[in-house]
Amino acid sequence: LGYPIGEFSQIARVSIKTLRFYHECGILNPSFVDPDSGYRYYNEQCLERARAIMTLKEMDFSLQEIRELLAQNQKDEDIYRFLTVKAREVREKILRYREIERRIGLLIRLEEELKMAERNKAVVEKDLEDLLVAGIRFQGNYAEVGQKFSQLFKVCGRYIAGRPFSLYYDGEFKEENADIEACLSVRRPVKAGPVRSRLLEGGRAVAVLHRGPYESLGGSYKLALDYIHAKKLNLRLPSREVYLRGPGMLLRGSPKRYLTEILIPVEGERA
Amino acid sequence: LGYPIGEFSQIARVSIKTLRFYHECGILNPSFVDPDSGYRYYNEQCLERARAIMTLKEMDFSLQEIRELLAQNQKDEDIYRFLTVKAREVREKILRYREIERRIGLLIRLEEELKMAERNKAVVEKDLEDLLVAGIRFQGNYAEVGQKFSQLFKVCGRYIAGRPFSLYYDGEFKEENADIEACLSVRRPVKAGPVRSRLLEGGRAVAVLHRGPYESLGGSYKLALDYIHAKKLNLRLPSREVYLRGPGMLLRGSPKRYLTEILIPVEGERA
DNA sequence: TTGCTCCTCACGTCACGTGAGGTGGC
DNA sequence: TTGCTCCTCACGTCACGTGAGGTGGC
Numbered sequence: 001l002g003y004p005i006g007e008f009s010q011i012a013r014v015s016i017k018t019l020r021f022y023h024e025c026g027i028l029n030p031s032f033v034d035p036d037s038g039y040r041y042y043n044e045q046c047l048e049r050a051r052a053i054m055t056l057k058e059m060d061f062s063l064q065e066i067r068e069l070l071a072q073n074q075k076d077e078d079i080y081r082f083l084t085v086k087a088r089e090v091r092e093k094i095l096r097y098r099e100i101e102r103r104i105g106l107l108i109r110l111e112e113e114l115k116m117a118e119r120n121k122a123v124v125e126k127d128l129e130d131l132l133v134a135g136i137r138f139q140g141n142y143a144e145v146g147q148k149f150s151q152l153f154k155v156c157g158r159y160i161a162g163r164p165f166s167l168y169y170d171g172e173f174k175e176e177n178a179d180i181e182a183c184l185s186v187r188r189p190v191k192a193g194p195v196r197s198r199l200l201e202g203g204r205a206v207a208v209l210h211r212g213p214y215e216s217l218g219g220s221y222k223l224a225l226d227y228i229h230a231k232k233l234n235l236r237l238p239s240r241e242v243y244l245r246g247p248g249m250l251l252r253g254s255p256k257r258y259l260t261e262i263l264i265p266v267e268g269e270r271a
Numbered sequence: 272l273g274y275p276i277g278e279f280s281q282i283a284r285v286s287i288k289t290l291r292f293y294h295e296c297g298i299l300n301p302s303f304v305d306p307d308s309g310y311r312y313y314n315e316q317c318l319e320r321a322r323a324i325m326t327l328k329e330m331d332f333s334l335q336e337i338r339e340l341l342a343q344n345q346k347d348e349d350i351y352r353f354l355t356v357k358a359r360e361v362r363e364k365i366l367r368y369r370e371i372e373r374r375i376g377l378l379i380r381l382e383e384e385l386k387m388a389e390r391n392k393a394v395v396e397k398d399l400e401d402l403l404v405a406g407i408r409f410q411g412n413y414a415e416v417g418q419k420f421s422q423l424f425k426v427c428g429r430y431i432a433g434r435p436f437s438l439y440y441d442g443e444f445k446e447e448n449a450d451i452e453a454c455l456s457v458r459r460p461v462k463a464g465p466v467r468s469r470l471l472e473g474g475r476a477v478a479v480l481h482r483g484p485y486e487s488l489g490g491s492y493k494l495a496l497d498y499i500h501a502k503k504l505n506l507r508l509p510s511r512e513v514y515l516r517g518p519g520m521l522l523r524g525s526p527k528r529y530l531t532e533i534l535i536p537v538e539g540e541r542a
Numbered sequence: 543t544t545g546c547t548c549c550t551c552a553c554g555t556c557a558c559g560t561g562a563g564g565t566g567g568c
Numbered sequence: 569t570t571g572c573t574c575c576t577c578a579c580g581t582c583a584c585g586t587g588a589g590g591t592g593g594c
Contacts, residue, residue, distance in 0.1 A: 006547065016548090021584055037592070038549055052521050059371050063583070069522060076389075079522065080382045087375045094368045097361050100330050104358045111351045118347075250323050251340065251350065277573065287574090292558055308566070309575055334557070 002031050002041035012042075012050040027067050028053060061086065110245060114259050117209035121220070123227040128202035128263065134159075134190040135167070135198075137181040141174075142214070146247075148182035155195050159186045165263075167200075167238035181238070205240075206233070208262045213255035217241070217262070224264050233268035240264075273302050273312035283313075283321040298338050299324060332357065381516060385530050388480035392491070394498040399473035399534065405430075405461040406438070406469075408452040412445075413485070417518075419453035426466050430457045436534075438471075438509035452509070476511075477504070479533045484526035488512075488533070495535050504539035511535075 002008075009016045022028035023040060028049055030040035042050075049070070056066045068074070069082055134156050136148045145166050152164070162185040169179035189197035206228055210220035228235060240263040245251075247258075273279075280287045293299035294311060299320055301311035313321075320341065327337045339345070340353055405427050407419045420435050433456040440450035460468035477499055481491035499506060515530040516522075 004548075015585085017585060018583080020549090025583095040548090055521055057583095059374055060368075072525065076382065076385060076528070080379070080386070083375055083379045083382060087372065087379060090368050090372050090375060094365060094372065097331075097365045097368065101358065101361045101365065103330055104354055104361060108351070108354045108358060111347065111354060114347060115351070250326055254343065257347070275574075286559085288559060289557080291575090296557095311574090 002043040002046075005030075005040045005042070008042040008046070008050075012047055012054075014050055014054065022053070022063075025063065027063055027070075059086070060090065107251065110259070113209065113244060114211060114257065117211035117259060121208065121223060123223055124207050125266075126205050126207045126263070128205050128265075130202045131185045131200045132161075132187070132189065133183045133198065133200045134186045134195050135181045135183040136194045137167075137169075137179070137196070138194075139177050139179055141176055141178060142180070145180060145182045149184075151193070152182055152184050152195060155192045156184050156186050156190050159188055159190060161185045161187045163242055163244055165240050165242040167240055169238045171235070171237060203236075203265055204267065205263045205265045207264075209244075210260045210262055211256075211258070213258060214246075214260070217260065220260075220262055224262055228264065228266060231268065233266040236265040236267060238265075273314040273317075276301075276311045276313070279313040279317065279321075283318055283325075285321055285325065293324070293334075296334065298334055298341075330357070331361065378522065381530070384480065384515060385482060385528065388482040388530060392479065392494060394494055395478050396537075397476050397478045397534070399476050399536075401473045402456045402471045403432075403458070403460065404454045404469065404471045405457045405466050406452045406454040407465045408438075408440075408450070408467070409465075410448050410450055412447050412449060413451070416451060416453045420455075422464070423453055423455050423466060426463045427455050427457050427461050430459055430461060432456045432458045434513055434515055436511050436513040438511055440509045442506070442508060474507075474536055475538065476534045476536045478535075480515075481531045481533055482527075482529070484529060485517075485531070488531065491531075491533055495533055499535065499537060502539065504537040507536035507538060509536075 003011065005016050005019055008014075009019060012019075014022075019028070019040070019042075023030060028046065031043040031046055032041040033039070034041070052070060053066055056069060057063075061069065065082065065086075069079065134152060136152060138144065138148065149164050153160070165183050165185075167181040167183055169181070183200070186197065191197055206224050208220045208224045210217055240261075242261040242263065244259040244261055245257060246260070247255075274282065276287050276290055279285075280290060283290075285293075290299070290311070290313075294301060299317065302314040302317055303312040304310070305312070323341060324337055327340060328334075332340065336353065336357075340350065405423060407423060409415065409419065416437050423435070424431070436454050436456075438452040438454055440452070454471070457468065462468055477495050479491045479495045481488055511532075511534040513532040513534065515532055517529050517531070518526075
C-alpha cells in the first residue's frame with residue numbers, strides 16, 4: 001500500500017505541504033490515493049522521483065523545467081540543451097553576484113572610513129600617485145562645483161575611475177572668485193566643451209579625513225595646517241578635497257554622514 | 272508641479288506599474304498627488320531616490336531592506352551591519368552557484384559521452400590508475416548487484432569518489448553463481464559488514480562505451496574481444512563494468528539512455 | 543472524549559505584470 | 569468622436585507556508 005504522507009515526508013525529507021503541492025501540480029504523484037479518505041500513499045518509485053526532483057531543485061531548476069526534464073519521452077538533444085542553457089544561466093549569475101560583491105565591498109570600505117574618521121581625526125602623510133584626470137576649471141564660489149560635477153559625470157560616463165574631487169589653486173579661502181577645478185580621475189583622456197584632461201602630478205601630501213557637513217571643513221583644514229607648521233613643511237598648490245561621500249551619492253544620508261578627504265601637497269624634511 | 276508618471280517613468284527608467292506599486296507601499300512617493308484626478312507628479316528628489324532604489328535593487332536588496340537602508344534616521348552601525356550581512360549572503364550565493372556549475376558540468380559531460388557512444392562504438396585502449404575501492408564480493412547473478420550497491424552507498428556516504436562499477440572474476444559468462452564484486456571508488460578506506468576496502472591495481476585496458484539496456488551488453492563485449500584477438504593481446508581478470516548511467520541515477524530516463532563502460536585489462540605488445 | 547494523522551479550502555508571500563473598465567482634457 | 573494619458577481594482581506569477589475547520593480510526 002505504501003507510506004502515508006507523513007512517513008514519506010520524513011523519508012524523502014520533503015514537507016507534507018510540498019508533497020501535496022507536487023501532487024496538485026502533477027510533478028510527483030502518490031502511487032495510490034484512497035478514494036474514500038483521500039489519503040495519499042507513496043512507494044519506492046515515488047522516493048526515487050522525489051530524490052531526483054530535490055536534486056534538480058538544488059541545482060536551481062524550476063518545477064516546470066524539472067517536469068520537462070523528468071518526462072519519459074525526452075530526447076537526448078533536448079536534455080543536453082536544457083543543461084547547457086542552465087549552465088549558462090548559472091555562469092551569468094556567478095558573474096552578476098561577483099559584481100555585486102565588488103560594489104558592496106566598496107560601500108563597506110566607505111563605511112569603515114566613516115568610522116575611522118569618527119574615532120580619530122588624525123593627520124597622516126601620504127604619497128599620491130600621478131592621476132589621469134578630466135577637469136573643469138573656473139572662477140567662482142564653492143557652491144558652483146556641484147553643477148560642474150554633473151557636467152563631468154555626463155561627459156566622462158563609463159571612463160570614471162574614482163571619486164570626484166576639486167582642486168583649489170588659491171593659497172587662501174575666498175568667498176567669491178576662487179580659482180577652482182572640478183575633477184574626475186578617468187581611465188582615458190576625455191575632452192568636450194569646458195572639460196580638459198591631463199596628468200595630475202602626485203607626490204607627498206598631508207591628509208585629513210573630514211566627517212560632516214561642508215560648513216565645518218574649516219576645523220579639519222586647521223588640523224592639517226597646524227601639522228604642517230609643526231613639522232616645518234612647505235605648502236604646495238593646488239590642494240584637493242576628495243568627496244568620498246556627499247549629496248547625490250548612494251546611501252548619503254544626512255550631511256552628518258558626508259565624508260571628505262583634505263589633501264595638501266607638501267615638501268620638506270621627512271620625519 | 273513635476274513630471275507626470277509617464278515622463279518620470281522614461282527619465283528614471285522605471286515602469287509605470289512599478290512606480291505605482293512603489294507609491295502604494297510607500298517606498299517612493301510622488302512629490303505631489305492631484306486630489307481631484309489622483310494624478311501623480313514627481314520631482315528631482317524623487318529621481319535621486321529612484322536612482323538609489325534601482326542601484327540597491329541591482330545589488331539584490333529587497334524592497335523592505337531598501338526601505339530600511341534609505342530611512343533618514345539610520346545609524347551608521349545599522350547600515351554597516353546591513354551591508355556586511357548582505358555581503359555574506361552574496362558570497363554564499365557565489366559559492367552555491369559555483370557548486371551548481373560543477374554539478375551541471377558533470378551532467379553535461381555525461382550527456383556528451385552518451386552522444387559519443389551513439390556515434391562511434393569505438394574500442395580504445397586506456398591506462399587505468401590505481402584506485403582505492405570499497406567493495407562487496409559475492410557469488411550470485413547479475414541482478415543482485417543492485418542491492419549490493421545500495422548497501423555500499425549507505426556505508427560509503429560522502430567518501431564516494433566516482434561512479435559505481437562491478438568486477439567480474441570469471442573468465443566467462445555465468446547465469447548463476449558468478450563471482451562478482453560491487454565496487455565504489457572512495458576517498459578513504461571504508462570497512463563495515465561485508466564491505467572491504469583495498470587498492471585496485473590499474474594498468475592497460477581495452478575500453479568500450481556501451482549505450483542501452485544491460486541485456487544488449489553482449490554486443491559491446493564482442494567488440495572488445497574481437498579487438499583483443501585482432502591485436503593478439505592477453506586478457507586479464509577481473510574485468511569491469513562502470514555504470515556511468517543506470518537505474519537509480521539522476522536523469523536516467525529509459526534503459527535506452529543507460530551508459531556503461533566495459534573495461535577489460537590486457538597485456539601484450541603495444542601498437 | 544482526547545490525540546493523532548490525514549484531508550480540503552482560502553489566503554499570504556514577493557515584486558511586480560496584465561488586463562478590464564473608466565476618467566478628463568485636448 | 570477619437571486618441572492620449574492617467575486612474576483603480578482584480579487577478580496572475582512562483583513555490584510553497586500558514587491556518588482554519590473537518591474527518592476517521594485508535
